Structures are given as C-alpha cells and as structure tokens.
Amino acid sequence: MFEVVIIGAGMAGAVLAERFAQSGRKVLVIERRQNVAGNCFDTVDENGILIHKYGPHLFHTDDAQVWEYLSRFTKWHLYHHRVKAVIDGKPVPIPFNLNTLREVFPKSLADKLEAALLRNFDYGKKVPILELKKSADSDLQFLADFVYEKIFLHYTEKQWGLSPDKISGAVTARVPVFVGRDDRYFNDRFQAVPLRGYTEMVKNMLAHKNIKLMLNTDFHEVMTLRGEEILLFGQKFDGRLIYTGQLDELFDKKFGELPYRSIDMRFESVDAELFQGAPVVNYPNNYDFTRITEFKQIHPAQSPRTTLLREYPQTYIAGENEPYYPIFTDEARAAYEKYSAELQRFENITAVGRLAEYRYYDIDDVVRRALDIFDELNG
Ligand code: UDP
Numbered sequence: 001m002f003e004v005v006i007i008g009a010g011m012a013g014a015v016l017a018e019r020f021a022q023s024g025r026k027v028l029v030i031e032r033r034q035n036v037a038g039n040c041f042d043t044v045d046e047n048g049i050l051i052h053k054y055g056p057h058l059f060h061t062d063d064a065q066v067w068e069y070l071s072r073f074t075k076w077h078l079y080h081h082r083v084k085a086v087i088d089g090k091p092v093p094i095p096f097n098l099n100t101l102r103e104v105f106p107k108s109l110a111d112k113l114e115a116a117l118l119r120n121f122d123y124g125k126k127v128p129i130l131e132l133k134k135s136a137d138s139d140l141q142f143l144a145d146f147v148y149e150k151i152f153l154h155y156t157e158k159q160w161g162l163s164p165d166k167i168s169g170a171v172t173a174r175v176p177v178f179v180g181r182d183d184r185y186f187n188d189r190f191q192a193v194p195l196r197g198y199t200e201m202v203k204n205m206l207a208h209k210n211i212k213l214m215l216n217t218d219f220h221e222v223m224t225l226r227g228e229e230i231l232l233f234g235q236k237f238d239g240r241l242i243y244t245g246q247l248d249e250l251f252d253k254k255f256g257e258l259p260y261r262s263i264d265m266r267f268e269s270v271d272a273e274l275f276q277g278a279p280v281v282n283y284p285n286n287y288d289f290t291r292i293t294e295f296k297q298i299h300p301a302q303s304p305r306t307t308l309l310r311e312y313p314q315t316y317i318a319g320e321n322e323p324y325y326p327i328f329t330d331e332a333r334a335a336y337e338k339y340s341a342e343l344q345r346f347e348n349i350t351a352v353g354r355l356a357e358y359r360y361y362d363i364d365d366v367v368r369r370a371l372d373i374f375d376e377l378n379g
Contacts, residue, residue, distance in 0.1 A: 002028040002212070005232060007219045008244030010038020011363055012353030014205045015069075015370035016242050021210035023378060029206065029213045030222060036206060036213070038244075039324065040198035040363065047269055049307045050197050050299040054322065055265060056280060056309070058298070059193060060186040061364030067190040070367065074201035076192035079298060081185040083291075085282040087150045094282065095126070095185065096147050097178040104146075113143050121179045128173035130164065147177060155284035159313050160261060160327070168328035171360065185280075188364075193298060219245070228345055240377060241346075244353040246323060247339040255338040258358070260323035262316035268308045275306050288312055326358040333358070350377065 004020045006013045009031035017027050035041050039054035058081040061067055084091035092103045098117070101110045116139035121127060129152050132144040148164070152172055156164045164172050175185075184191075194201040206213055214222070223232045223241075230237040243250055248258040266289075279297035283289060289310040296306050316323045326332065336358040343351055352373055354361045361369065 002026050002232070002237075003239045004028070004242065005030065005223070005237065005239060006242040006244070007223075008032075008038065008353070008355075009036040009202065009206065009213065009215075010244055010353060011040060011202070011366045012244045012356075012370045013038070013242065014202045015367055016352065016374055017211050018073075018205040018208065019371070019374040019378075020240075021208040025210060027208075027211045029211060030217050030219050031213065031215050032218050032245075034216050035199065036215075037199040037202040039322070040202070042197040042199050044197075045267070045269075045307055047301070047303045047305045047307050049295050049301045049303055051267065051295045051307055051309070052198075052293075052298075053265070054324070055263060055311060056293045056295075056298065057193075057198060057363060058185070058191070059363050060188040060191040062188045062190070063364055063368055064190070065371070066364045066367045069371065070194075070201065073204040074194040074196070077195045077299065078192050080191050081280070081298075082183060082278050083185045083280045083282060084278040085151055085155075085284055086286075087284075091277055091281055093183040093278075094151060095175050095178040096151060097183065098181050099183055101143075113139055116140050116143070117177075117179050123179055125179045126176035127179065128169060128176050130169045130172060132177055143177075151175075151282075151284050153284075155282060155290055158288070158290050161313070161315070162329070166329065171328050174360075197299075225250070225346070228347075230346070230348065239348065241349045242373075243349055243351050244356050246355045247336065247343065247351055247358070250349075250351075251339060251342055255342075256335065257318065258335055258339065259327045259332050260316040260355070261325040261327060262314050262321040263324050264312040264314055264321065266310045266312060268310070270306050270308060271304070272306055273304065275308055323355060326354070326360065328360065 003025040004027045006017050006029045009029050017029050021027050040057050042050055042052045045051050083094050085094045087104055092100045098114055101113055116137055120137055129148055133148060135141055152164050160167055230241055275294050280291055280293050282291045289312050291311055293309040294306055351357055352370055353366055
C-alpha cells in the first residue's frame with residue numbers, strides 16, 4: 001500500500017514526505033512524539049508568545065531554491081538575528097566585529113587592532129577564531145587570545161564539555177571574527193522565521209492526501225529489520241524507507257551508543273515587558289547556562305510578560321533527555337561510521353538529517369539535503 005515510509009516528522013522527513021506525495025507516491029510518516037516539526041517544534045505559551053520548545057531556530061539561507069520551496073508552506077516574519085555576548089559584565093555584539101572592538105577596548109587600542117585586522121584580511125572577511133590564533137602578527141595574537149578566552153573557550157567547554165581544540169574547527173568557525181561592521185549573526189540573503197511558526201509550516205507540508213501521519217508511534221512498533229529485509233506491520237516492505245532518527249537506534253545499538261549532546265531547556269515567564277538588550281544574550285563566562293533567548297524579540301507579541309529560555313548543556317542519555325547535536329570529534333565520527341557502513345547493506349534505506357547523518361545541519365542545509373536526496377531517488 002505505502003511506497004515510501006518515513007521515520008520522523010522533522011524538517012528532513014517533512015520535505016521528503018511532501019516531495020514523494022507530490023510525485024504521486026503513497027507515503028507513511030511515523031513520528032514518536034505527539035507533534036510534528038522535530039526540534040523546530042514551536043507553540044504559543046501562556047503569555048501568548050510563540051516559543052521554540054527545543055531552543056532558538058532562526059532560519060537563514062543564501063539558497064533561493066530552498067527559500068522558494070519553504071515559502072510555498074508559510075508566510076514569513078522577516079527577522080535578522082542579533083546576538084550579544086556578555087564580556088566582563090557588558091553585553092557586546094557577536095560575531096566579534098569591528099564595532100565590538102570599539103565596545104571592549106579604549107579608542108587607541110581599538111584603532112590599532114582594527115588596523116591590524118585590515119592589514120591582514122580583506123574587509124568583509126570571516127575569520128575562524130582557531131585561524132586567527134595562528135596569526136604571526138603580534139597585534140592579532142593579542143586580539144585572538146582575548147576573543148578566544150572571553151568568547152569561545154568557556155562557552156565551548158560548557159556547550160560541548162570539550163575545549164575548542166578538541167572538537168572540529170568547523171564548530172567554532174560557525175561564529176567567526178568578522179572584519180566588518182555588520183552586527184547581524186548571519187549575513188545570508190534570506191533571513192526570517194515562519195509567521196505562524198515552524199510547526200504550522202510543517203503541518204502544511206504534510207497536509208497532502210497521499211500522506212498518512214502516525215503520531216505517538218515509535219518505529220519499533222511498526223517495523224523491524226530482518227537480515228537485509230524490512231518488515232512493516234509484519235510484512236516484507238520493498239518500498240523506500242527514509243530514516244531520520246539516531247542511526248544507532250535503527251540497528252538496536254549493536255555497536256554501542258552514539259554520543260549526542262543534549263540541553264536542559266528551562267523556560268521562565270517574567271513580569272516585565274522586556275528583559276534584555278538583544279533577542280539572544282550569550283554568557284560565555286560564569287553561570288551554568290550558555291545563553292538566554294527572549295522569544296518576544298524574535299516573534300513580536302503584545303503581552304505585559306516576557307518568556308525566557310536558559311540553556312543548560314548536558315550529556316545525552318537515551319530515554320532521559322533529547323539528542324540535539326552530534327559530537328564533532330574523530331572518535332564519535334568513527335563510531336558513527338560503523339553504523340553508516342551497516343546501513344550500506346540495505347539498498348532501500350536512506351538516512352537523512354542531523355541525527356541520522358550525524359551532521360551539524362542548519363534548517364536550510366537539511367532542506368537542501370532532503371531536496372537533493374529526493375531528486376536522486378526519484379531519478
Ligand atoms: N560559540 C562560542 N561562544 C559564543 C557563541 C558560539 O564559543 O558566544 C561556539 C560554541 O562552540 C558553539 C559554536 O560556536 O557551540 C556554534 O555556535 P552557534 O551559535 O552556531 O550554536 P547553535 O545555535 O547551533 O547552538
């Protein structure tokens with residue numbers, strides 16, 4: 001009956017379900033939670049504010065096709081994300097840029113460091129902190145040590161339980177030092193949040209007559225692997241299986257558990273119109289949480305109260321908390337590769353998404369990936 005079965009109704013699952021349904025295939029989507037949209041799930045809280053249950057998700061892309069595709073399912077609230085980080089008690093704009101320089105250093109020193117940056121890099125360049133640290137220029141050495149210590153070292157230790165040099169440089173390179181004056185967190189052409197939220201957008205994607213959605217259903221309840229075969233409701237399934245969960249779960253953790261990083265998301269309602277000077281304020285130093293998000297500044301709302309989210313990173317423990325991030329060490333990657341090799345035995349299973357591919361996909365990356373996989377599978 002079903003030609004495509006999709007495990008997980010997050011962004012990867014939703015895009016593939018929509019594409020296959022649109023091409024005339026009968027699609028079954030199985031989702032463990034009682035809601036769609038995966039970790040993009042959002043909901044209006046008791047203050048009338050749209051909150052992101054699994055942490056702030058800010059859509060941004062340079063990919064016009066991805067933007068056009070998602071725009072079929074939602075209107076947008078145009079929103080350019082801004083973040084401040086508290087350095088020595090003062091919130092300053094990050095990515096660390098030429099404006100930040102002037103907020104943390106006296107004018108003469110800021111002039112000197114700006115000149116050093118412009119001597120070594122083109123205006124507009126994004127320089128990963130680990131690259132800046134290798135600079136031979138003594139002024140840049142000083143600046144790199146400062147930024148590393150005040151912004152990256154302790155935040156990364158909290159977030160990952162590892163120092164920046166123990167994880168892939170691509171992680172800290174997401175938030176470079178920016179040789180320019182643009183204070184926005186991202187520079188992409190398209191930046192927005194869905195007007196009525198990600199969950200509404202994903203519901204619209206899945207609202208197709210060819211899609212059957214089963215919520216509250218662990219995939220183990222309906223399918224198993226036997227040898228090189230897939231059994232669906234106890235019968236051999238010859239269609240395409242798209243798997244977007246943790247890859248170790250698909251194989252009953254036969255090579256051990258894959259590590260992921262989790263976050264304890266603690267929401268708080270505050271009796272004030274506004275709490276802080278930016279939508280997100282990072283606390284690299286001090287405190288056990290990494291950042292505070294104030295959702296009202298992302299999705300405007302009329303309310304005498306404001307809702308905050310503090311993020312406390314923690315180890316992922318299956319069954320106890322949620323997996324948010326793969327771990328970007330060689331060791332964790334090697335553990336993943338064992339499962340990835342196992343997957344090759346199954347011709348009709350495709351693993352897609354942040355959890356299943358063990359990659360740091362942003363929303364636009366995962367949409368692009370799912371669209372590409374559809375094209376590949378659809379010939
Ligand atoms: N980072 C940091 N200090 C900051 C912001 C980011 O050290 O103030 C590092 C940290 O390792 C973090 C990574 O840069 O995990 C990526 O940050 P991003 O804001 O992209 O993280 P996400 O929003 O995906 O959690």
